[in-house]
Amino acid sequence: MDFAAELKRHVASVAHGLDLHLPPATTRPTRLHTAMRYSLEAGGKRLRPVLVLATAELFGHGSSDPLPAAVAIECVHTYSLIHDDLPCMDNDDLRRGRPTAHKQFDEATALLAGDALLTHAFGLLAERYAAQPALAHALIRELADAAGSRRLVGGQMEDLLAEKKADATPDELEFIHLNKTAAMIEAALVLGGLVGGADPRHLATLRRAGRHLGLAFQIIDDILDATADTATLGKTAGKDAQADKTTFVKLYGIEASHRIAAEHTAAALGAFRELPGDPTFLHALVQNMAVRGK
Amino acid sequence: MDFAAELKRHVASVAHGLDLHLPPATTRPTRLHTAMRYSLEAGGKRLRPVLVLATAELFGHGSSDPLPAAVAIECVHTYSLIHDDLPCMDNDDLRRGRPTAHKQFDEATALLAGDALLTHAFGLLAERYAAQPALAHALIRELADAAGSRRLVGGQMEDLLAEKKADATPDELEFIHLNKTAAMIEAALVLGGLVGGADPRHLATLRRAGRHLGLAFQIIDDILDATADTATLGKTAGKDAQADKTTFVKLYGIEASHRIAAEHTAAALGAFRELPGDPTFLHALVQNMAVRGK
Numbered sequence: 001m002d003f004a005a006e007l008k009r010h011v012a013s014v015a016h017g018l019d020l021h022l023p024p025a026t027t028r029p030t031r032l033h034t035a036m037r038y039s040l041e042a043g044g045k046r047l048r049p050v051l052v053l054a055t056a057e058l059f060g061h062g063s064s065d066p067l068p069a070a071v072a073i074e075c076v077h078t079y080s081l082i083h084d085d086l087p088c089m090d091n092d093d094l095r096r097g098r099p100t101a102h103k104q105f106d107e108a109t110a111l112l113a114g115d116a117l118l119t120h121a122f123g124l125l126a127e128r129y130a131a132q133p134a135l136a137h138a139l140i141r142e143l144a145d146a147a148g149s150r151r152l153v154g155g156q157m158e159d160l161l162a163e164k165k166a167d168a169t170p171d172e173l174e175f176i177h178l179n180k181t182a183a184m185i186e187a188a189l190v191l192g193g194l195v196g197g198a199d200p201r202h203l204a205t206l207r208r209a210g211r212h213l214g215l216a217f218q219i220i221d222d223i224l225d226a227t228a229d230t231a232t233l234g235k236t237a238g239k240d241a242q243a244d245k246t247t248f249v250k251l252y253g254i255e256a257s258h259r260i261a262a263e264h265t266a267a268a269l270g271a272f273r274e275l276p277g278d279p280t281f282l283h284a285l286v287q288n289m290a291v292r293g294k
Numbered sequence: 295m296d297f298a299a300e301l302k303r304h305v306a307s308v309a310h311g312l313d314l315h316l317p318p319a320t321t322r323p324t325r326l327h328t329a330m331r332y333s334l335e336a337g338g339k340r341l342r343p344v345l346v347l348a349t350a351e352l353f354g355h356g357s358s359d360p361l362p363a364a365v366a367i368e369c370v371h372t373y374s375l376i377h378d379d380l381p382c383m384d385n386d387d388l389r390r391g392r393p394t395a396h397k398q399f400d401e402a403t404a405l406l407a408g409d410a411l412l413t414h415a416f417g418l419l420a421e422r423y424a425a426q427p428a429l430a431h432a433l434i435r436e437l438a439d440a441a442g443s444r445r446l447v448g449g450q451m452e453d454l455l456a457e458k459k460a461d462a463t464p465d466e467l468e469f470i471h472l473n474k475t476a477a478m479i480e481a482a483l484v485l486g487g488l489v490g491g492a493d494p495r496h497l498a499t500l501r502r503a504g505r506h507l508g509l510a511f512q513i514i515d516d517i518l519d520a521t522a523d524t525a526t527l528g529k530t531a532g533k534d535a536q537a538d539k540t541t542f543v544k545l546y547g548i549e550a551s552h553r554i555a556a557e558h559t560a561a562a563l564g565a566f567r568e569l570p571g572d573p574t575f576l577h578a579l580v581q582n583m584a585v586r587g588k
Contacts, residue, residue: 023443023444027443027444028444028448028452028469029448029451029452029455031451031455032443032447032448032451033443036443079409083405083406083409086405088380088400088401088402088405089402089405106382107382108382108383108454109451109454111377111380111382111383111405112377112447112450112451112454114409115373115377115408115409115412115447116442116443116447116448118409118412118413119412119438119441119442119443119446119447120438120442120443122416122434122437122438123434123435123438123439123442126431126434126435126438127435130431130435133427133428133430133431134427136427136431136434137420137424137427137430137431137434140416140417140420140430140431140434141417141420141421141424143416144413144414144416144417144420145417147413148410148413148414148417149317149321149326149327149330149410149413149414150317150321150322152413153326153406153409153410153413154322154323154326154410156406157323157325157326157403157406158322158323160402160403160406161323161325175322
């Protein structure tokens with residue numbers, strides 16, 4: 001398997017899907033739809049939608065197209081970034097190497113573009129899987145749980161509260177990582193499994209793999225923030241240390257952070273081996289991700 | 295029929311449903327769940343959820359409980375108010391006679407509480423109608439359409455753009471009213487119809503009634519902003535004139551606004567007469583609403 005070619009194929013599918021499954025920028029009001037597309041098209045690694053597509057393929061998806069599910073999860077991820085970048089949150093000017101939505105447009109437009117992307121994710125799942133209401137229902141339920149007040153939004157809230165305190169505890173940090181980051185990685189694998197027709201046992205394995213993958217991903221992110229520069233990251237580097245934010249690196253140091261990330265990566269790879277199909281691409285994707293932090 | 299008693303019964307159901315179908319305030323993170331409940335429990339007329347319950351009863355809902363649908367629509371309505379009140383939007387300090395969410399908590403908490411309520415609405419529908427995936431699917435699709443970038447959020451965006459211009463056109467004003475206000479009133483009637491098992495013809499009638507009702511409601515709101523005081527409204531009065539905002543009253547004058555609102559009210563009442571069941575309560579509710587503006 002040529003990993004780079006496979007990744008390119010999936011990323012191209014995602015780009016196609018985003019164009020296909022979002023309202024045209026010419027839709028009234030055009031400013032809103034332009035802003036939605038601006039943030040979605042800024043790029044990024046497309047990790048979550050690629051995970052949806054690769055997981056669905058693992059189960060040999062025959063009847064259902066995984067692309068709308070991949071687009072839906074990227075819409076939710078992008079909404080969370082737009083809102084997270086707002087002045088009342090992280091107040092970041094740069095995202096994926098481009099001005100953040102509220103810098104490119106204005107705060108109100110960014111707020112509404114985020115709201116619209118979140119809503120669109122659910123509408124898209126309902127519309128595109130209309131022929132299979134039970135599948136549509138399962139996908140929506142999974143996404144709403146992962147994005148909800150106990151998980152994604154809860155993680156954002158706890159993250160903000162932790163920033164205001166002198167020291168966050170390991171328990172708080174775990175809550176933040178599990179919910180702010182791992183929830184959507186888990187959801188990506190589970191959505192892919194649902195579209196691919198995975199049975200409950202395999203869905204549970206996917207959820208476990210996603211949890212480890214998400215934790216590894218966030219720890220690597222913390223390491224990168226502490227060690228890489230802004231140009232490499234495409235977003236402002238060193239923000240965590242500057243804000244004296246509690247991160248994995250601050251709590252455990254760089255060495256132990258590398259080690260713990262490697263443990264989670266290995267656990268995710270182990271889980272993938274329990275699944276049917278050829279996990280070669282997913283393995284390579286995870287290892288590629290893990291290498292980022294070195 | 296004792297209208298006041300019936301209304302009280304429905305409003306009590308909604309209050310019960312909100313408590314039952316929202317995560318407890320003690321759910322981690324408590325600040326987020328407290329803020330969600332603060333805004334939901336601020337009260338208001340509960341027009342949208344009462345419309346869901348009354349419409350479902352019209353069709354003699356037997357098998358399905360309309361309460362989760364009623365709660366879901368109130369969650370979406372409340373999220374839109376929280377975000378609309380933020381400093382980057384309408385920057386309002388008072389809502390339903392209490393400090394707005396960002397005044398009571400802070401901007402970030404208000405932003406996240408709105409995000410969480412929107413997400414919860416979809417999760418709630420998926421969870422509570424799990425035994426009827428086709429119904430869950432139809433409810434979610436309707437709500438996502440009504441709340442999406444072409445309707446509710448689109449109406450908010452167009453409203454903001456209109457405020458920045460010297461004069462909004464009648465076409466722009468209609469777009470705003472149809473989408474910022476009428477979309478969710480329409481959705482309330484359609485959700486009630488779906489839970490009650492209405493056929494496609496009756497669903498179309500409900501949609502038409504909702505459109506007229508929504509337009510009447512918004513025109514009456516414009517009239518009230520121009521004529522009532524802050525204490526009566528429970529929100530800052532006279533904001534439209536102060537901002538030189540284009541409203542129905544500014545475009546057509548008080549007299550014509552009353553007349554057009556009355557026409558829409560009559561059209562909604564006419565549509566209700568085409569439906570099965572006893573429309574006495576819905577008639578009284580609409581007339582009660584229309585009287586507000588006198």
